[in-house]
Amino acid sequence: MIQVKGNPGTERYPGHLIWEDCMYLERYALANLPRYTSYPPANRFDTGVDAGSYRGWLRGLDPAASLSLYVHVPFCRTLCWYCGCHTTVPNADDRIDRYVSLLRAEVDLIAAEIGEGRPVVNVHFGGGTPTILDPDSFLALVGRLRDRFEFQPGAEIAVEVDPRGLDEARIAGLAEAGVTRVSLGVQDLDPEVQRAINRIQPFGTVARAVTGLKKAGITAINADLMYGLPKQTEEHVAASARAVAMLGVDRVAVFGYAHVPWFKANQRAIDESVLPGPEARFGQAEAAAQVLDEKGYDAIGFDHFARPDDPLAVAAATGRLRRNFQGYVVEPADAIVGFGASSIGSLPQGYVQNEPHLKRWGERVTAGELPIARGIALDDEDRLRREVIERVLCDGAVDLARVADAAGQPVEVLAGALDRLGELQADGLVALHEWTIRCTGLGRRYMRNVAACFDPALDTMQGRHSRAV
Numbered sequence: 001m002i003q004v005k006g007n008p009g010t011e012r013y014p015g016h017l018i019w020e021d022c023m024y025l026e027r028y029a030l031a032n033l034p035r036y037t038s039y040p041p042a043n044r045f046d047t048g049v050d051a052g053s054y055r056g057w058l059r060g061l062d063p064a065a066s067l068s069l070y071v072h073v074p075f076c077r078t079l080c081w082y083c084g085c086h087t088t089v090p091n092a093d094d095r096i097d098r099y100v101s102l103l104r105a106e107v108d109l110i111a112a113e114i115g116e117g118r119p120v121v122n123v124h125f126g127g128g129t130p131t132i133l134d135p136d137s138f139l140a141l142v143g144r145l146r147d148r149f150e151f152q153p154g155a156e157i158a159v160e161v162d163p164r165g166l167d168e169a170r171i172a173g174l175a176e177a178g179v180t181r182v183s184l185g186v187q188d189l190d191p192e193v194q195r196a197i198n199r200i201q202p203f204g205t206v207a208r209a210v211t212g213l214k215k216a217g218i219t220a221i222n223a224d225l226m227y228g229l230p231k232q233t234e235e236h237v238a239a240s241a242r243a244v245a246m247l248g249v250d251r252v253a254v255f256g257y258a259h260v261p262w263f264k265a266n267q268r269a270i271d272e273s274v275l276p277g278p279e280a281r282f283g284q285a286e287a288a289a290q291v292l293d294e295k296g297y298d299a300i301g302f303d304h305f306a307r308p309d310d311p312l313a314v315a316a317a318t319g320r321l322r323r324n325f326q327g328y329v330v331e332p333a334d335a336i337v338g339f340g341a342s343s344i345g346s347l348p349q350g351y352v353q354n355e356p357h358l359k360r361w362g363e364r365v366t367a368g369e370l371p372i373a374r375g376i377a378l379d380d381e382d383r384l385r386r387e388v389i390e391r392v393l394c395d396g397a398v399d400l401a402r403v404a405d406a407a408g409q410p411v412e413v414l415a416g417a418l419d420r421l422g423e424l425q426a427d428g429l430v431a432l433h434e435w436t437i438r439c440t441g442l443g444r445r446y447m448r449n450v451a452a453c454f455d456p457a458l459d460t461m462q463g464r465h466s467r468a469v
Protein backbone atom coordinates (compact mmCIF):
# COMPACT_ATOMS: atom_id res chain seq x y z
CA MET A 1 0.00 0.00 0.00
CA ILE A 2 1.28 3.49 -0.80
CA GLN A 3 1.60 5.77 2.20
CA VAL A 4 1.28 9.42 1.31
CA LYS A 5 2.23 12.44 3.36
CA GLY A 6 3.41 15.96 2.67
CA ASN A 7 2.78 18.23 -0.26
CA PRO A 8 2.89 17.04 -3.83
CA GLY A 9 5.63 18.67 -5.85
CA THR A 10 5.21 20.48 -9.11
CA GLU A 11 6.77 19.75 -12.44
CA ARG A 12 10.34 20.91 -12.87
CA TYR A 13 12.52 21.54 -15.85
CA PRO A 14 15.46 19.34 -16.80
CA GLY A 15 19.07 20.18 -16.13
CA HIS A 16 18.68 22.67 -13.35
CA LEU A 17 16.95 20.81 -10.56
CA ILE A 18 14.92 22.50 -7.88
CA TRP A 19 14.22 20.76 -4.61
CA GLU A 20 10.59 20.57 -3.67
CA ASP A 21 8.64 18.93 -0.90
CA CYS A 22 7.61 15.49 -1.99
CA MET A 23 5.73 12.55 -0.63
CA TYR A 24 6.94 9.48 1.15
CA LEU A 25 5.93 6.58 -1.08
CA GLU A 26 6.76 3.42 0.79
CA ARG A 27 6.78 1.02 -2.15
CA TYR A 28 9.46 3.11 -3.87
CA ALA A 29 11.44 4.20 -0.80
CA LEU A 30 11.85 0.57 0.33
CA ALA A 31 13.16 -0.70 -3.01
CA ASN A 32 16.78 -1.87 -2.90
CA LEU A 33 18.46 -0.21 -5.86
CA PRO A 34 21.95 0.49 -7.21
CA ARG A 35 23.33 4.02 -6.99
CA TYR A 36 24.33 3.60 -10.64
CA THR A 37 27.78 5.11 -10.40
CA SER A 38 28.34 2.57 -13.14
CA TYR A 39 26.10 0.53 -15.39
CA PRO A 40 26.14 -2.39 -14.95
CA PRO A 41 26.76 -1.90 -11.20
CA ALA A 42 29.98 -3.25 -9.70
CA ASN A 43 28.31 -6.21 -7.99
CA ARG A 44 27.70 -7.67 -11.46
CA PHE A 45 31.39 -7.71 -12.37
CA ASP A 46 32.85 -11.20 -12.75
CA THR A 47 36.15 -12.99 -13.35
CA GLY A 48 35.50 -13.21 -17.09
CA VAL A 49 37.49 -9.96 -17.30
CA ASP A 50 41.08 -10.42 -16.17
CA ALA A 51 44.56 -8.92 -16.47
CA GLY A 52 44.79 -10.06 -20.10
CA SER A 53 41.52 -8.31 -21.01
CA TYR A 54 42.66 -5.14 -19.23
CA ARG A 55 46.02 -5.16 -20.99
CA GLY A 56 44.24 -5.35 -24.36
CA TRP A 57 41.86 -2.55 -23.39
CA LEU A 58 44.68 -0.30 -22.19
CA ARG A 59 46.67 -0.86 -25.35
CA GLY A 60 43.57 -0.11 -27.42
CA LEU A 61 43.10 3.33 -25.84
CA ASP A 62 43.24 6.22 -28.26
CA PRO A 63 46.57 8.03 -27.62
CA ALA A 64 44.65 11.31 -27.25
CA ALA A 65 42.18 9.83 -24.74
CA SER A 66 42.02 11.94 -21.61
CA LEU A 67 42.48 10.08 -18.35
CA SER A 68 41.11 10.35 -14.85
CA LEU A 69 43.26 8.62 -12.24
CA TYR A 70 41.71 7.11 -9.13
CA VAL A 71 44.04 6.16 -6.26
CA HIS A 72 42.62 4.11 -3.38
CA VAL A 73 44.18 4.31 0.09
CA PRO A 74 42.62 1.52 2.19
CA PHE A 75 43.70 2.62 5.68
CA CYS A 76 42.07 4.56 8.53
CA ARG A 77 43.17 5.37 12.08
CA THR A 78 39.93 3.98 13.54
CA LEU A 79 36.99 2.21 12.00
CA CYS A 80 33.67 4.06 11.88
CA TRP A 81 30.92 1.55 12.53
CA TYR A 82 28.78 2.68 9.60
CA CYS A 83 31.65 2.41 7.12
CA GLY A 84 30.97 0.55 3.87
CA CYS A 85 34.36 1.23 2.25
CA HIS A 86 37.30 -1.05 1.51
CA THR A 87 39.50 -0.03 4.43
CA THR A 88 41.36 -1.36 7.43
CA VAL A 89 43.20 -0.07 10.50
CA PRO A 90 46.94 -0.75 10.06
CA ASN A 91 48.75 -2.27 13.04
CA ALA A 92 51.93 -0.37 12.11
CA ASP A 93 52.73 2.58 9.86
CA ASP A 94 55.27 0.64 7.83
CA ARG A 95 52.27 -1.13 6.25
CA ILE A 96 51.20 2.23 4.89
CA ASP A 97 54.72 3.00 3.64
CA ARG A 98 54.91 -0.38 1.90
CA TYR A 99 51.50 0.20 0.32
CA VAL A 100 52.61 3.56 -1.08
CA SER A 101 55.73 2.05 -2.64
CA LEU A 102 53.53 -0.63 -4.23
CA LEU A 103 51.23 2.10 -5.53
CA ARG A 104 54.22 3.76 -7.18
CA ALA A 105 55.13 0.40 -8.74
CA GLU A 106 51.56 0.02 -10.04
CA VAL A 107 51.77 3.48 -11.62
CA ASP A 108 54.90 2.29 -13.43
CA LEU A 109 53.14 -0.90 -14.55
CA ILE A 110 50.27 1.03 -16.12
CA ALA A 111 52.60 3.56 -17.72
CA ALA A 112 54.55 0.66 -19.26
CA GLU A 113 51.33 -0.60 -20.85
CA ILE A 114 50.03 2.64 -22.30
CA GLY A 115 53.21 4.68 -22.60
CA GLU A 116 54.26 7.71 -20.59
CA GLY A 117 52.86 11.18 -21.08
CA ARG A 118 49.15 10.31 -21.41
CA PRO A 119 46.99 13.39 -20.76
CA VAL A 120 45.39 13.52 -17.31
CA VAL A 121 42.49 15.86 -16.55
CA ASN A 122 41.51 14.61 -13.12
CA VAL A 123 43.06 12.78 -10.17
CA HIS A 124 41.03 11.54 -7.22
CA PHE A 125 42.44 10.10 -3.98
CA GLY A 126 39.80 8.08 -2.13
CA GLY A 127 39.67 5.57 0.62
CA GLY A 128 39.86 4.84 3.42
CA THR A 129 41.66 7.95 4.48
CA PRO A 130 44.14 9.28 1.88
CA THR A 131 45.31 11.89 4.41
CA ILE A 132 46.62 9.08 6.60
CA LEU A 133 49.71 9.27 4.34
CA ASP A 134 52.46 11.44 5.75
CA PRO A 135 53.14 14.51 3.61
CA ASP A 136 56.40 13.14 2.15
CA SER A 137 54.73 9.91 1.03
CA PHE A 138 51.83 11.80 -0.49
CA LEU A 139 54.15 14.17 -2.35
CA ALA A 140 56.26 11.27 -3.64
CA LEU A 141 53.12 9.53 -4.90
CA VAL A 142 51.79 12.62 -6.67
CA GLY A 143 55.31 13.20 -8.03
CA ARG A 144 55.35 9.70 -9.54
CA LEU A 145 51.97 10.32 -11.19
CA ARG A 146 53.21 13.63 -12.59
CA ASP A 147 56.36 11.90 -13.89
CA ARG A 148 54.49 9.17 -15.73
CA PHE A 149 51.48 11.15 -16.96
CA GLU A 150 51.00 14.61 -18.43
CA PHE A 151 48.76 16.62 -16.09
CA GLN A 152 46.78 19.04 -18.23
CA PRO A 153 46.47 22.74 -17.29
CA GLY A 154 43.56 23.09 -14.88
CA ALA A 155 43.56 19.37 -14.00
CA GLU A 156 41.60 18.79 -10.80
CA ILE A 157 43.41 16.96 -8.00
CA ALA A 158 40.82 15.95 -5.41
CA VAL A 159 41.37 14.27 -2.06
CA GLU A 160 38.94 12.75 0.45
CA VAL A 161 39.94 14.17 3.82
CA ASP A 162 39.29 13.01 7.38
CA PRO A 163 39.30 16.30 9.34
CA ARG A 164 40.35 14.47 12.52
CA GLY A 165 43.94 13.79 11.42
CA LEU A 166 44.45 16.87 9.29
CA ASP A 167 47.40 18.64 10.90
CA GLU A 168 49.26 21.66 9.53
CA ALA A 169 51.96 19.54 7.91
CA ARG A 170 49.39 17.52 6.01
CA ILE A 171 47.58 20.64 4.82
CA ALA A 172 50.89 22.06 3.62
CA GLY A 173 51.62 18.75 1.83
CA LEU A 174 48.27 18.83 0.05
CA ALA A 175 48.88 22.41 -1.07
CA GLU A 176 52.43 21.65 -2.23
CA ALA A 177 51.17 18.65 -4.23
CA GLY A 178 48.78 20.96 -6.11
CA VAL A 179 45.55 19.62 -4.62
CA THR A 180 42.64 21.70 -5.90
CA ARG A 181 39.61 20.19 -4.16
CA VAL A 182 38.95 18.29 -0.94
CA SER A 183 35.93 16.39 0.35
CA LEU A 184 35.59 16.49 4.11
CA GLY A 185 33.95 13.53 5.83
CA VAL A 186 31.52 15.13 8.29
CA GLN A 187 28.45 12.80 8.46
CA ASP A 188 26.72 14.27 11.57
CA LEU A 189 27.89 16.75 14.18
CA ASP A 190 25.76 15.63 17.13
CA PRO A 191 27.91 14.08 19.91
CA GLU A 192 25.41 11.32 20.69
CA VAL A 193 25.14 10.27 17.03
CA GLN A 194 28.93 10.40 16.78
CA ARG A 195 29.24 8.05 19.76
CA ALA A 196 26.73 5.68 18.14
CA ILE A 197 28.88 5.45 14.99
CA ASN A 198 32.30 5.51 16.66
CA ARG A 199 33.34 8.74 14.98
CA ILE A 200 34.03 11.50 17.48
CA GLN A 201 34.55 14.68 15.50
CA PRO A 202 33.44 17.95 17.08
CA PHE A 203 32.39 20.90 14.94
CA GLY A 204 35.62 22.73 15.90
CA THR A 205 37.68 19.98 14.21
CA VAL A 206 35.80 20.47 10.94
CA ALA A 207 35.93 24.27 11.21
CA ARG A 208 39.70 24.21 11.83
CA ALA A 209 40.19 21.97 8.78
CA VAL A 210 38.20 24.36 6.56
CA THR A 211 40.08 27.41 7.85
CA GLY A 212 43.48 25.73 7.45
CA LEU A 213 42.76 24.47 3.94
CA LYS A 214 41.50 27.86 2.76
CA LYS A 215 44.52 29.57 4.27
CA ALA A 216 46.76 27.18 2.33
CA GLY A 217 44.95 28.10 -0.90
CA ILE A 218 42.73 25.01 -1.21
CA THR A 219 39.41 26.77 -1.53
CA ALA A 220 37.22 24.21 -3.34
CA ILE A 221 35.74 22.31 -0.42
CA ASN A 222 33.02 19.65 -0.33
CA ALA A 223 31.38 18.20 2.76
CA ASP A 224 29.83 14.73 3.03
CA LEU A 225 26.84 14.29 5.33
CA MET A 226 24.77 11.22 6.11
CA TYR A 227 21.24 10.44 7.14
CA GLY A 228 19.78 7.21 8.49
CA LEU A 229 22.49 6.84 11.15
CA PRO A 230 21.75 5.40 14.62
CA LYS A 231 20.09 7.89 16.98
CA GLN A 232 19.87 10.45 14.18
CA THR A 233 16.82 12.73 13.91
CA GLU A 234 15.67 15.32 11.40
CA GLU A 235 16.95 18.01 13.79
CA HIS A 236 20.43 16.47 13.83
CA VAL A 237 20.59 16.28 10.05
CA ALA A 238 19.29 19.82 9.65
CA ALA A 239 21.78 21.15 12.20
CA SER A 240 24.69 19.42 10.44
CA ALA A 241 23.56 20.85 7.09
CA ARG A 242 23.32 24.34 8.62
CA ALA A 243 26.81 23.96 10.11
CA VAL A 244 28.55 23.00 6.86
CA ALA A 245 26.66 25.74 5.01
CA MET A 246 27.88 28.22 7.62
CA LEU A 247 31.43 27.08 6.92
CA GLY A 248 30.87 28.11 3.31
CA VAL A 249 31.58 24.77 1.62
CA ASP A 250 30.89 24.73 -2.12
CA ARG A 251 29.28 21.32 -2.39
CA VAL A 252 27.44 19.05 0.01
CA ALA A 253 26.69 15.38 -0.59
CA VAL A 254 23.97 13.81 1.57
CA PHE A 255 24.21 10.02 1.54
CA GLY A 256 21.78 7.55 3.10
CA TYR A 257 23.38 5.03 5.46
CA ALA A 258 23.13 1.50 4.02
CA HIS A 259 22.94 -1.01 6.89
CA VAL A 260 24.33 -4.31 5.57
CA PRO A 261 25.89 -6.02 8.62
CA TRP A 262 25.94 -9.40 6.85
CA PHE A 263 28.31 -7.83 4.32
CA LYS A 264 30.26 -5.31 6.47
CA ALA A 265 31.22 -6.84 9.82
CA ASN A 266 32.02 -3.45 11.43
CA GLN A 267 28.33 -2.48 11.08
CA ARG A 268 27.41 -5.24 13.56
CA ALA A 269 28.58 -2.86 16.30
CA ILE A 270 25.63 -0.58 15.47
CA ASP A 271 22.60 -0.89 17.72
CA GLU A 272 19.83 -1.67 15.23
CA SER A 273 17.16 -0.69 17.72
CA VAL A 274 18.15 2.99 17.37
CA LEU A 275 18.30 3.05 13.57
CA PRO A 276 15.66 5.34 12.04
CA GLY A 277 12.95 3.60 10.02
CA PRO A 278 12.31 4.25 6.32
CA GLU A 279 9.87 7.12 6.79
CA ALA A 280 12.19 8.79 9.31
CA ARG A 281 15.08 8.40 6.83
CA PHE A 282 12.96 10.07 4.19
CA GLY A 283 12.21 12.96 6.53
CA GLN A 284 15.90 13.35 7.34
CA ALA A 285 16.87 13.53 3.66
CA GLU A 286 14.15 16.13 3.19
CA ALA A 287 15.36 18.11 6.20
CA ALA A 288 18.89 18.35 4.77
CA ALA A 289 17.55 19.32 1.37
CA GLN A 290 15.33 22.04 2.81
CA VAL A 291 18.14 23.57 4.86
CA LEU A 292 20.53 23.55 1.92
CA ASP A 293 17.86 25.04 -0.34
CA GLU A 294 17.28 27.83 2.18
CA LYS A 295 21.04 28.40 2.36
CA GLY A 296 21.16 28.97 -1.38
CA TYR A 297 22.45 25.63 -2.65
CA ASP A 298 21.12 24.08 -5.87
CA ALA A 299 20.00 20.45 -5.68
CA ILE A 300 22.08 18.32 -8.04
CA GLY A 301 20.90 14.86 -9.04
CA PHE A 302 19.49 12.85 -6.16
CA ASP A 303 22.03 13.43 -3.39
CA HIS A 304 24.24 16.44 -4.13
CA PHE A 305 23.96 20.18 -3.51
CA ALA A 306 26.18 22.95 -4.84
CA ARG A 307 26.42 26.72 -4.72
CA PRO A 308 24.90 28.15 -7.92
CA ASP A 309 28.27 29.41 -9.17
CA ASP A 310 30.02 26.08 -8.52
CA PRO A 311 30.99 24.22 -11.73
CA LEU A 312 28.77 21.27 -10.71
CA ALA A 313 25.70 23.51 -10.44
CA VAL A 314 26.56 25.25 -13.71
CA ALA A 315 26.92 21.84 -15.42
CA ALA A 316 23.54 20.72 -14.03
CA ALA A 317 21.88 23.90 -15.22
CA THR A 318 23.23 23.47 -18.74
CA GLY A 319 22.73 19.71 -19.26
CA ARG A 320 26.44 18.87 -18.91
CA LEU A 321 26.31 17.02 -15.61
CA ARG A 322 27.78 13.51 -15.70
CA ARG A 323 27.95 10.59 -13.30
CA ASN A 324 30.71 8.08 -12.65
CA PHE A 325 32.42 6.29 -9.74
CA GLN A 326 33.21 9.65 -8.14
CA GLY A 327 29.49 10.49 -8.11
CA TYR A 328 28.36 13.59 -9.99
CA VAL A 329 31.12 15.18 -12.09
CA VAL A 330 31.52 18.00 -14.57
CA GLU A 331 33.99 16.91 -17.22
CA PRO A 332 34.49 13.17 -17.31
CA ALA A 333 37.67 11.85 -18.88
CA ASP A 334 37.58 9.31 -21.70
CA ALA A 335 38.83 6.63 -19.29
CA ILE A 336 39.32 6.14 -15.55
CA VAL A 337 42.44 4.25 -14.49
CA GLY A 338 42.41 2.85 -10.95
CA PHE A 339 45.37 2.25 -8.65
CA GLY A 340 45.40 0.42 -5.34
CA ALA A 341 43.52 -2.49 -3.82
CA SER A 342 39.83 -2.65 -4.87
CA SER A 343 40.04 0.39 -7.17
CA ILE A 344 37.77 0.42 -10.22
CA GLY A 345 38.69 1.54 -13.71
CA SER A 346 36.39 2.45 -16.59
CA LEU A 347 37.50 2.16 -20.20
CA PRO A 348 35.51 2.41 -23.41
CA GLN A 349 35.47 -1.40 -23.59
CA GLY A 350 34.21 -1.98 -20.03
CA TYR A 351 34.98 -1.86 -16.31
CA VAL A 352 37.78 -3.50 -14.32
CA GLN A 353 38.31 -3.86 -10.59
CA ASN A 354 41.61 -4.48 -8.85
CA GLU A 355 42.09 -7.29 -6.38
CA PRO A 356 40.45 -6.04 -3.14
CA HIS A 357 42.56 -8.24 -0.85
CA LEU A 358 45.54 -6.13 0.22
CA LYS A 359 48.09 -8.93 0.35
CA ARG A 360 47.06 -10.49 -2.95
CA TRP A 361 46.98 -7.08 -4.64
CA GLY A 362 50.53 -6.40 -3.38
CA GLU A 363 51.82 -9.80 -4.50
CA ARG A 364 50.49 -9.33 -7.99
CA VAL A 365 51.94 -5.83 -8.32
CA THR A 366 55.29 -7.11 -7.02
CA ALA A 367 55.15 -9.88 -9.64
CA GLY A 368 54.69 -7.23 -12.32
CA GLU A 369 51.08 -8.29 -13.05
CA LEU A 370 48.12 -6.01 -13.61
CA PRO A 371 46.25 -6.87 -10.39
CA ILE A 372 42.75 -7.20 -11.89
CA ALA A 373 40.27 -9.41 -10.02
CA ARG A 374 37.14 -8.95 -12.10
CA GLY A 375 35.25 -6.65 -14.41
CA ILE A 376 32.66 -6.57 -17.15
CA ALA A 377 32.84 -5.96 -20.90
CA LEU A 378 30.16 -3.67 -22.32
CA ASP A 379 28.12 -4.33 -25.44
CA ASP A 380 26.26 -1.66 -27.41
CA GLU A 381 23.02 -2.22 -25.52
CA ASP A 382 24.83 -1.82 -22.17
CA ARG A 383 26.28 1.49 -23.38
CA LEU A 384 22.83 2.70 -24.46
CA ARG A 385 21.28 1.76 -21.10
CA ARG A 386 24.19 3.38 -19.29
CA GLU A 387 23.67 6.63 -21.16
CA VAL A 388 19.92 6.63 -20.50
CA ILE A 389 20.37 5.90 -16.78
CA GLU A 390 23.00 8.63 -16.53
CA ARG A 391 20.71 11.20 -18.16
CA VAL A 392 17.83 10.28 -15.83
CA LEU A 393 20.04 10.64 -12.76
CA CYS A 394 21.67 13.88 -13.98
CA ASP A 395 18.80 15.67 -15.76
CA GLY A 396 15.71 13.93 -14.42
CA ALA A 397 14.64 13.67 -18.05
CA VAL A 398 15.67 11.86 -21.20
CA ASP A 399 14.70 11.69 -24.84
CA LEU A 400 15.13 7.99 -25.51
CA ALA A 401 14.82 8.30 -29.29
CA ARG A 402 17.59 10.89 -29.43
CA VAL A 403 19.93 8.92 -27.15
CA ALA A 404 19.30 5.66 -29.03
CA ASP A 405 19.87 7.40 -32.36
CA ALA A 406 23.20 8.82 -31.15
CA ALA A 407 24.18 5.33 -29.98
CA GLY A 408 23.20 3.75 -33.32
CA GLN A 409 20.69 1.50 -31.56
CA PRO A 410 16.97 0.96 -32.23
CA VAL A 411 14.99 2.73 -29.53
CA GLU A 412 12.67 -0.30 -29.36
CA VAL A 413 15.40 -2.02 -27.31
CA LEU A 414 14.12 0.15 -24.44
CA ALA A 415 10.43 -0.65 -24.91
CA GLY A 416 10.37 -2.93 -21.83
CA ALA A 417 11.31 0.05 -19.68
CA LEU A 418 8.19 1.92 -20.80
CA ASP A 419 6.04 -0.91 -19.40
CA ARG A 420 7.83 -0.61 -16.06
CA LEU A 421 7.55 3.19 -16.15
CA GLY A 422 3.78 2.96 -16.67
CA GLU A 423 3.34 2.16 -13.00
CA LEU A 424 5.49 5.14 -11.97
CA GLN A 425 3.48 7.34 -14.31
CA ALA A 426 0.25 6.17 -12.68
CA ASP A 427 1.71 7.13 -9.31
CA GLY A 428 2.68 10.58 -10.58
CA LEU A 429 6.47 10.14 -10.55
CA VAL A 430 7.11 10.55 -14.27
CA ALA A 431 5.49 12.13 -17.29
CA LEU A 432 5.81 10.12 -20.50
CA HIS A 433 5.35 11.54 -23.97
CA GLU A 434 6.16 9.13 -26.80
CA TRP A 435 9.86 8.37 -26.16
CA THR A 436 10.46 11.28 -23.80
CA ILE A 437 10.51 10.78 -20.04
CA ARG A 438 10.53 13.48 -17.41
CA CYS A 439 10.51 13.07 -13.65
CA THR A 440 7.80 15.16 -12.02
CA GLY A 441 8.55 17.19 -8.91
CA LEU A 442 7.22 14.24 -6.94
CA GLY A 443 9.52 11.88 -8.83
CA ARG A 444 12.51 14.05 -7.90
CA ARG A 445 13.03 11.98 -4.76
CA TYR A 446 12.75 8.71 -6.61
CA MET A 447 15.15 9.18 -9.51
CA ARG A 448 16.87 5.90 -8.73
CA ASN A 449 13.53 4.10 -9.09
CA VAL A 450 13.02 5.75 -12.48
CA ALA A 451 16.56 4.88 -13.62
CA ALA A 452 16.11 1.28 -12.45
CA CYS A 453 13.33 0.79 -15.01
CA PHE A 454 16.08 0.70 -17.65
CA ASP A 455 17.98 -2.05 -15.84
CA PRO A 456 16.48 -5.37 -16.96
CA ALA A 457 18.70 -7.48 -14.66
CA LEU A 458 17.53 -5.73 -11.50
CA ASP A 459 14.66 -8.06 -10.60
CA THR A 460 17.10 -10.85 -9.74
CA MET A 461 19.55 -8.56 -7.92
CA GLN A 462 17.29 -6.56 -5.59
CA GLY A 463 18.62 -7.87 -2.27
CA ARG A 464 22.17 -6.75 -3.10
CA HIS A 465 21.63 -2.99 -3.22
CA SER A 466 20.87 -0.17 -0.81
CA ARG A 467 17.46 1.38 -0.14
CA ALA A 468 16.35 3.92 -2.76
CA VAL A 469 15.84 6.52 0.02
Ligand code: SF4
Pocket residue numbers: 075076078079080082083084085087127128129162185
Ligand atom coordinates in the same frame (compact mmCIF):
# COMPACT_ATOMS: atom_id res chain seq x y z
S1 SF4 B 1 33.97 6.19 7.09
FE1 SF4 B 1 35.88 7.01 6.24
S2 SF4 B 1 37.17 7.41 8.02
FE2 SF4 B 1 35.51 6.09 8.74
S3 SF4 B 1 36.35 4.00 8.56
FE3 SF4 B 1 35.26 4.41 6.65
S4 SF4 B 1 36.77 5.21 5.24
FE4 SF4 B 1 37.64 5.33 7.33
